[in-house]
Amino acid sequence: MPTTTAHDVPRSAPAPAAAARPRRFRRNPSTLAFWLFTGPFLLGLLVFVYVPIGWSLWLSFFEARFTVTPDTFVGFDNYRQMLENGDFTGSLLTFTVFAALIVPLTWALSLALALLVNRLRLLRAFLRSVFFLPTACSYVAASLIWKMSIFSGVRFGLMNTVLGWFGIENTAWLADPDPPWYWLVIVTARLWLQAGFYMILFLAALQNIPPELYEAAAIDGAGPGWQSFRHITLPQLRATSTAVILLLLVAAYQAFDEFFNLLSKTTWGRPPLVELYYTALGQEQDYGAGSAGAVILTLLICGVTLLQGRFMGFGRGEDAG
Amino acid sequence: MSALSSTWDRRSVLRAAAGLAALGPLAACGSNNGRSGGGSSGKELVQYFHAYGEAGTEQAIKRYAKAYDKAAVTTQWITGSDFESKLFASLLTKNAPDVFEFHPQIQLVRSGQVADLSDIVDPVKDDFNPADIASHTVDGKIYGVRMIDDPQFFFYRPSLLEKAGVDVPTTLDELVEAAAKLTTGKVKGLFLGNDLHAVINPMIWSAGADTLDSQNRIAYHTEGVKEGLKKMRSLFTSGHLLLDAPADYWDPSAIDQGLCAIQFCGMWAMPQMQKTLGDDIGVFPFPKVTDSGKPSVYNGGWSMFVNAKGRHVDLAKEYVKWLWIDRKKYQEDWSLSYGFHIPPRSSLAASATKLESGLPAEGVKLFGEYGHFDNIGWTQSMITALEDVFADCVRKGGDPEAALDKADTTVNRELKKLFG
Numbered sequence: 025m026p027t028t029t030a031h032d033v034p035r036s037a038p039a040p041a042a043a044a045r046p047r048r049f050r051r052n053p054s055t056l057a058f059w060l061f062t063g064p065f066l067l068g069l070l071v072f073v074y075v076p077i078g079w080s081l082w083l084s085f086f087e088a089r090f091t092v093t094p095d096t097f098v099g100f101d102n103y104r105q106m107l108e109n110g111d112f113t114g115s116l117l118t119f120t121v122f123a124a125l126i127v128p129l130t131w132a133l134s135l136a137l138a139l140l141v142n143r144l145r146l147l148r149a150f151l152r153s154v155f156f157l158p159t160a161c162s163y164v165a166a167s168l169i170w171k172m173s174i175f176s177g178v179r180f181g182l183m184n185t186v187l188g189w190f191g192i193e194n195t196a197w198l199a200d201p202d203p204p205w206y207w208l209v210i211v212t213a214r215l216w217l218q219a220g221f222y223m224i225l226f227l228a229a230l231q232n233i234p235p236e237l238y239e240a241a242a243i244d245g246a247g248p249g250w251q252s253f254r255h256i257t258l259p260q261l262r263a264t265s266t267a268v269i270l271l272l273l274v275a276a277y278q279a280f281d282e283f284f285n286l287l288s289k290t291t292w293g294r295p296p297l298v299e300l301y302y303t304a305l306g307q308e309q310d311y312g313a314g315s316a317g318a319v320i321l322t323l324l325i326c327g328v329t330l331l332q333g334r335f336m337g338f339g340r341g342e343d344a345g
Numbered sequence: 346m347s348a349l350s351s352t353w354d355r356r357s358v359l360r361a362a363a364g365l366a367a368l369g370p371l372a373a374c375g376s377n378n379g380r381s382g383g384g385s386s387g388k389e390l391v392q393y394f395h396a397y398g399e400a401g402t403e404q405a406i407k408r409y410a411k412a413y414d415k416a417a418v419t420t421q422w423i424t425g426s427d428f429e430s431k432l433f434a435s436l437l438t439k440n441a442p443d444v445f446e447f448h449p450q451i452q453l454v455r456s457g458q459v460a461d462l463s464d465i466v467d468p469v470k471d472d473f474n475p476a477d478i479a480s481h482t483v484d485g486k487i488y489g490v491r492m493i494d495d496p497q498f499f500f501y502r503p504s505l506l507e508k509a510g511v512d513v514p515t516t517l518d519e520l521v522e523a524a525a526k527l528t529t530g531k532v533k534g535l536f537l538g539n540d541l542h543a544v545i546n547p548m549i550w551s552a553g554a555d556t557l558d559s560q561n562r563i564a565y566h567t568e569g570v571k572e573g574l575k576k577m578r579s580l581f582t583s584g585h586l587l588l589d590a591p592a593d594y595w596d597p598s599a600i601d602q603g604l605c606a607i608q609f610c611g612m613w614a615m616p617q618m619q620k621t622l623g624d625d626i627g628v629f630p631f632p633k634v635t636d637s638g639k640p641s642v643y644n645g646g647w648s649m650f651v652n653a654k655g656r657h658v659d660l661a662k663e664y665v666k667w668l669w670i671d672r673k674k675y676q677e678d679w680s681l682s683y684g685f686h687i688p689p690r691s692s693l694a695a696s697a698t699k700l701e702s703g704l705p706a707e708g709v710k711l712f713g714e715y716g717h718f719d720n721i722g723w724t725q726s727m728i729t730a731l732e733d734v735f736a737d738c739v740r741k742g743g744d745p746e747a748a749l750d751k752a753d754t755t756v757n758r759e760l761k762k763l764f765g
Contacts, residue, residue, distance in 0.1 A: 056547065089456075089762075090433065090436075090437065090452070090456045090458070091437065091456070096376065114711075170531055171589075172591045175589070176589055176590070176591055176592065177539075177587070177588045177589025177590060178587070178589070178590050178604055178739075179531060179604075181589070193584065195471050196588030197540075198589050199539055199540065199588040199589050199740065200581070200588060201740060201741050202741065202742060214500045273455075288426060288427075288540070289540040289732055290540075290737065290740075291540060291733050291736040291737050291741070292736075292741065305430060305434055306427070306429075306430050306729075309433045309434070309437075
């Protein structure tokens with residue numbers, strides 16, 4: 025067959041020649057491939073992550089209003105201003121409240137949904153899709169629906185209509201911070217949007233639990249309901265639960281859209297990212313103070329992550345944990 | 346066959362794919378820069394407008410722009426509630442507009458962001474409302490061309506007031522009382538917008554105070570203003586205020602749909618209200634807050650500015666002169682054909698028959714009698730500082746003194762930067 029000869033000739037011929045070449049030439053193709061593959065991403069990382077971080081650090085020591093190329097050095101003034109700024113320190117508290125509400129609620133709801141869907145015999149794929157669908161919705165669109173139709177303060181808003189049937193007065197859900205109904209609006213919006221996604225994670229984990237465990241438990245006399253959930257399902261989901269909680273915390277920290285769209289022109293209910301947005305990119309365009317806030321926030325996150333690693337052992341090797 | 350597969354092996358295919366992927370972002374850097382293709386003379390200008398609510402406004406602005414033959418003018422119609430942020434952020438970039446509408450604010454002058462327009466305004470200076478010239482002047486130079494004046498005041502339904510036995514309020518206390526009497530199961534007494542911020546300045550003026558005095562020092566921190574804040578707080582918690590409405594104060598929907606009996610709004614919405622409610626609509630100024638105070642009206646509005654750091658400053662100035670100084674037909678169309686605005690040009694205002702009688706004439710009277718114009722020294726961060734005061738002590742129930750002290754810190758820092 026001509027194919028075999030075609031195959032053999034090039035294979036045997038260049039080999040000695042290649043060995044005769046200096047080493048760097050032989051290595052070249054793989055080096056090239058390395059840079060070709062990682063290059064675009066490294067470049068992106070450099071341009072969109074490291075340069076802005078460095079620039080931001082530099083800006084934080086300057087009086088930089090309405091400009092990102094300032095020339096007035098002010099030392100630690102911006103840092104002092106941000107730390108004395110009650111709105112910025114308050115935003116850290118807002119984030120804590122938000123995380124304390126949204127993380128356990130989403131965890132519980134998505135786990136409940138997963139258990140529910142997992143037990144279904146009928147319409148399983150359909151319901152799984154139905155619960156997952158909100159994940160595809162944008163936070164901005166959901167916020168607007170929550171604000172203008174469900175939690176609108178007028179008498180024909182959905183919630184006010186429903187409550188009106190029971191003779192309850194119209195409520196201003198967002199304008200009036202006392203009582204803080206705005207948390208209900210913010211938390212339910214995010215809950216609706218993200219519960220489906222975490223449900224899928226739990227569902228996958230549930231399907232990985234070997235049925236033998238339940239059988240063995242049944243033989244040992246464990247009831248099929250709470251007992252097997254408490255002693256088998258929950259411990260088996262531990263790894264997934266940890267991952268879910270971590271992902272939820274990260275997502276909560278990144279929350280911006282719903283706060284920005286639901287609570288405009290307030291002094292409350294602003295997590296750090298929203299607060300910094302208003303400082304640096306809002307009407308004031310104070311890049312110096314905004315950058316100082318970002319650096320403070322970064323240091324805080326580094327600190328918390330280190331502490332977390334120390335106490336929870338997260339990120340250590342399998343055997344160490 | 347296998348010869349082919351040996352040259353097209355997995356690695357080289359992947360290598361080629363990676364190469365293509367690396368080129369991908371380059372392809373994305375196409376020509377999507379918000380400018381339309383070149384005009385007749387090849388010169389291009391970009392102008393920014395916030396989204397006006399009245400039907401036909403966007404088409405009108407684009408129609409005027411199209412009629413200009415010395416450059417291709419592209420209009421960016423900025424929707425959403427934070428026009429300021431988008432404008433300020435884009436002014437820092439290469440895609441900054443050459444021409445934009447905004448309010449006179451001195452930080453734009455101090456940072457060299459807006460061009461001196463004295464040479465195009467000076468020849469027709471006497472035809473402008475003197476207050477509109479004053480509010481755009483810094484150290485004798487004029488930095489913007491006023492397009493429209495927009496007085497803001499209360500609109501009410503006389504039929505509903507009559508039914509409830511309420512007179513038109515002349516003090517803030519009476520307004521609070523009226524709101525209570527006008528509130529029924531289906532209708533709230535009063536709508537001041539969802540965040541109440543539209544009435545901040547009127548409340549300060551009606552309390553006999555001001556934002557800044559003539560020496561650019563804080564003038565809002567008075568007993569009268571504190572009293573006003575407390576009264577606003579009692580109004581906010583009374584349950585007689587329409588809150589969280591789908592459309593904000595600048596849109597006439599709330600009063601048009603019968604959600605409230607009195608609404609704070611602007612002259613611009615008058616045609617729409619008259620269309621929906623017919624004769625059942627009246628206007629009154631922000632009532633006095635304290636005994637020594639006086640009723641007030643905020644004479645807002647929009648002006649044209651030229652980006653001094655733009656690429657075609659002279660061309661942009663020429664365009665602004667062409668449209669907002671020379672083309673009176675367009676200026677008249679812009680002031681009167683969509684919403685109602687008072688033309689800042691005395692010659693146009695005098696010939697504006699639509700504003701001569703009935704409700705529009707009453708609006709013009711309030712504008713002249715109680716109107717306060719923009720103070721160019723009162724900048725965006727000072728505006729935000731007082732919005733925080735309202736948020737903190739009217740909506741949140743905080744102490745007015747503490748909230749005003751906090752605002753003082755911000756405003757003084759700003760004043761020091763601007764005036765030394």
